[in-house]
Amino acid sequence: MQSLSTLRRAIEDAPTNVRLWLLFGQTLVSQGNLSEARTAFDRALELAPSDPEARLGVAQVLFHQGNLSEAAVRTQCILKADSTFAPGHLLLSRIYLAENEPAKAREHYSAARSISKELSDGQLEGELQRHRQHRPSPADRADTEERPRLAAGFNVDADEFEWPDQVDCELASREGPSIEQEEFDFVDEEDLGFNIDDFERPKGSFADVAGLEDVKQELLMRLVYPYEYTDLFRAYGKKPGGGVLLYGPPGCGKSLVCRALAGETKAAFYSLRLHQVLEMYIGCSEKNLNSLFQMARENAPSIIFIDELDALAGHRGESKQHPARSVVNQLLIELDGHDGSNEGVLIIAATSAIANVDSAFLRPGRFDRRILVPLPCPASRAQILRMQARNRPVAELDYDCLATMLQDYSGADIAQVFEVAAEEALRIAMRKKEIVPITMETLKTAIQKVEPSVRSWRQSND
DSSP states (O other): OHHHHHHHHHHHHOTTOHHHHHHHHHHHHHTTOHHHHHHHHHHHHHHOTTOHHHHHHHHHHHHHTTOHHHHHHHHHHHHHHOTTOHHHHHHHHHHHHHTTOHHHHHHHHHHHHHHOTTOOOHHHHHHHHHHHHTOOOHHHHHHHTTSOOOBOOOOOOOTTOOOOSSOOSSBOOOOSOOOOOOOOOSSOHHHHTSOOOOOOOOOOOGGGSOSOHHHHHHHHHHHTHHHHSHHHHHHTTOOSOEEEEEESSTTSSHHHHHHHHHHHHTOEEEEEOHHHHHHSBSSOHHHHHHHHHHHHHHTOSEEEEESSHHHHSOOGGGOTTOTHHHHHHHHHHHHHTTTSOOTTEEEEEEESOGGGSOGGGGSTTSSOEEEEOOOOOHHHHHHHHHHHHTTSOBOOOOHHHHHHHTTTOOHHHHHHHHHHHHHHHHHHHHHHTSOOOBOHHHHHHHHHHOOOTHHHHHHHHO
């Protein structure tokens, strides 16, 4: 805290010093104070709008808040302006690893190291090595041949991207060092029409999700019960699948519960995120989107998860000449099942800004079931704390007391509190060279350092 106090005084003396604001922001990020860190980086951007470190600072905050797609898009924009900006490649590597895309993560980490030999991240290297050692075995590949899962990527436009006058279906060229990609031979890319980087098989279950019982029951009604009570559902004219829109504050478990459903049901799982939409092919977006839905139909029961729907399905009136408009229209067609029945395909979308979603997506037959995913209640907060304490050295903890202190904290915020507490206990353990448990005092100190992200969300949605 002494360093923060010193930086605050220095900023008071030199409020227009961009370097001081950047250092202040990075210090706040390291201590888990993401809300104030975002304010610091925004102030640096006001003073120097094109500064890559300030722009990357905002992306770092978004990454730590769990807003992976926006963090990835912002980082890609930075690298588009300067492909030799090594910290951008490093952050993008972390983002892709969090998205379970180790091949791309290795590519950007190698790019960062080739640009700056001094830049390294031992923890990230270890994670990448573990992913390399646990590639699918031939038996695993054979088991998945009839039900391929993928994290699909298609191209739409963004305000910060320039589009060529003529586009085709060739893979967009990338600047920077050429990095060898990891190969997967269990799906024929040419047959699918787009590239597959990683095979996703969620392994969680509803037991890994604290609370959200109403959400779980609604999802089971859409994908599980129609197969368990076939005659009853047929009598009432109800079919498996449909569209569900989960909305609410970020970090409250919208994507977690979807992956848990896939793990619970062993259904095919396809994830579609904004930065995956932006990254890959130019000119083939509509065709690839149709291919994704067709794969899901052929492998029903299946789940298509669309994160940050507001970024992909914003108000179309604002983008009449926007290349994204045709992709949005294609998505509406797929939701209606014009090219095939969507029976057995559960399409789940998530958003933290439902007001920004085009009303066309909320019509009956599309995302007509909308479910609020709220902040966790006290009992759920205590359960999240117990989950975070698993497999960690902890002293006797009063989970109910801690849950009371964590009012207005999302599940992701609570996880961040535990991470900050674990890091502090680890520092002490390294000095003592022995295991030091995480205590109530350690967690109380961590709570003071981590602000609930819902505050900035509420400000942006007022």
